[in-house]
Amino acid sequence: MFIAFAAFALAITSAGSAQIEATLQSRIDAAVEQGAAPGISVAVILPDGDVVCAVAGMADTRTRSPVTCETRFLSGSVGKSVTALLAVQLARNGMLDLDAPVSNWLSDRPWWDRLRNRDAITLRMLPNHSAGVPDYLEDIDYFLAGLTRGDRGFAPDDTIAFVANDRPSGEPGAHYAYSDTHYIMAGLVLEVATGRTYHELLDETGLLDEVMTDTTPLAGRQFDRLADGHVPGLFGRRRTATGHRLHRNLDHEWAAGGLVTTPADLARLFAALGGSGAEADAGHIMRRDINAFNDAGTSGYGLGIFVRRYETGEYRLSHGGDFGGYRSAALYDSETRIALAVQANSKGFEAPDFAYELIEAIAASAD
Template structure:
């Protein structure tokens, strides 16, 4: 299929492993009521119990709207973090959901992969301006003009491999092959590029497949080992890892999608039938292998671990100042709105009434995650929703409305500001 052909299936595939935070969440925040400027730290502390109760209610509303499970963790940097786990009654036979459970991070993998590249840049082992041809000769057509920086900030113009029909059986859990970075890269570059390198922005998981291949070439190590040795072990992230199979290492949140008979009508026929155990109109997809996510989306973590990662990253513990500045150097997501949401190196940013946030999100079958932090890493937040195709296909307005309400409230709580009145009522 040509990348320029209009197709509803192509539009859907383009959102898999795609990042939505800076565009979608910033829009939601723009509609929120700004908190009073006169709020004092004492008043904020006094309202902490109220805020937790509001977040708990909004999480419960999301479950009542149809989400099988929800995990929330918010740390405003001023006290004890708020942790919430809510689940539908029918899911308890599979696993009693806990706030510390492991889950698939999807495209939240990208900030971690970008951090590995920047660490190697700081060590002089590669440079952001290196053409991809230098490290992967002959593997990327036009690779002489595509730099590592372009791969990281999605300005390479490479077609997104998740849009190729060959990946669909893996997405549905029916093909359990162990995709390599080189195979994922080859899947994307067999299509014509979308535009000349560096001239536009377009989210491309193929760019991160290329980055994964470069990391393995430069270091001679597997991505799983790089994540473990350079990030997880130094930060004592005991439940964060790049999986080498479908097995989990600790207690984990089950992820679900509706079965074929209960899938919303908006979902095309080719995306309606997942592999996995079935009950209560759903398929448990948490045992399906995410090798197809590769460097673009395969990492597993927890809310606590990810908070620690973001704090270390944004405070400079993982990167020298020069590389951290590169991470935060953004390009506009929408060329028509250059002052709007921006994308840096594996991380994006947006501004709402409650503050300017940095972060990412990720969507893979069964798991939709949003992770946020402030510029210094002193405040962090994560929301996990244990189902994802409603977002891919805009197929469930009821879940979408409840999810936006929770995400907006979580963001303002992270900044230590009152939950907007529109969400608190």
């Protein structure tokens, strides 16, 4: 694997971005032709910062308008990497202690006294998914409430309240169990600790001005250049957005991945976390102490990112997203020093698998 990647790293300057773009284009053209999604967009950030974009298919199947490099999609859970980054930056600035109990910030919430294991949960356990708080998205009461709530949406306290009484998924700090509720709680901690709303924090950090320049918070239903999302329906795919407008209020995703973005922005984020930019120190913290999936500690979930380490000392950072009829995936590979992100407007599209296939294809094309 890494022999091929090393060859690719050496070949970047000679092959240029045209070869990479051609490789991407052929793969995504084939995927759209095979029905993986109505439209797919991919961006690669090269070691010198150059962006290679490739697109295929339709952003709007009614008007048959094509996907462009500026077409936007919902990030889904890739946005968790942003929330974790905010938490780490605040911790580095002395405004948060990642190992402090969350009771320091959340003990006055209306659901607090019903939350299991509440006194054992620290802030760090939320972004690394070891707190054991169940995922509200899998709660039957949340699902039933959504059927009758219409366009009112759910506030963060609402979503946590659905699972506060539920059995924990494990002992705090001693297991891994993915849960959107962890990030909703983390978002509340950030707000209490700073006196700023989560969206104000996004603006004030400069992240959306300097790195993710084409990204906006998922707040409301109308978004410029938003592709139509799709989920499985009785007669094929069913739209979740039409004419750049979501059919439902999806604000509840919030700090768990509530962003409207492009693959280029996601790739720039992961390049910044894994590379040498202003966010690199935070990225090092985010991948340093992982919640390991195996005894060797070679793979696991850090703070807002999946991490895979290799014997060579190299690593990959990644995250996927599945929300509202859109799929996303982003990764950074330290061997080649490239970042890649892919987004599509169909829930049925396996974005993480496709992202890894693309980076392998790019490496093979440089041999």
